[in-house]
Amino acid sequence: MPEPPIVLEDIEEKPNEIVTEYVVDDDDESFVCEMSNKSKLETQLPMNIWIDEAQQYIDGGHAKRIKFQLDTSGKLHKDNTGSMDLDGVVHEPKAESEIRGLSAKDLKALRNFVHNNRYALEHIADTDIWLFQIWPDIIKGGELASEEEINALNAKVDKIMAEQGDEK
Secondary structure, eight states: OOOOSOOHHHHHTOTTOOEEEEEEEETTEEEEEEEEEEOHHHHTSSSOEEEEOSOHHHHHTSOSEEEEESSOOSSOOTTSEEEEETTSOEEESSSGGGOOSSOHHHHHHHHHHHHHHHHHHHHHHTTSSOHHHHGGGSOOSSSOOOHHHHHHHHHHHHHHHHHHHHHO
């Protein structure tokens, strides 16, 4: 069983984040995933989401992705989640038709959120930046952002990484 990727010291460096532990199955082995959750109020999406901040895609042998709640409840239900790769493809459940608690409009909003923030989400998953560093600039909501808005966010990600590179 692989070691959990986030240790207590990492969590203490991110005091504004809520880290949720849950178990997933991968080739009949269970391991603990830790992802930061963001409520639908914080994201302005119709569902709660979980964002990989710990290179879980490497341990899990899958693409970079986010997890999303399969209903629009404001209460976090970590046992009722699906996953979407950062290319917008839903992989869990296996068929979008199996998602009963979300509409096609809800999934489109999630896809737009992922599209708008993809560059940031990729660098968060790679641990190049922390979610709390970029969260104020993340493009909230489910509307497709303009190219200018996306470019401004991407420039902010690059600036954070450059500043961190200067500190090393």
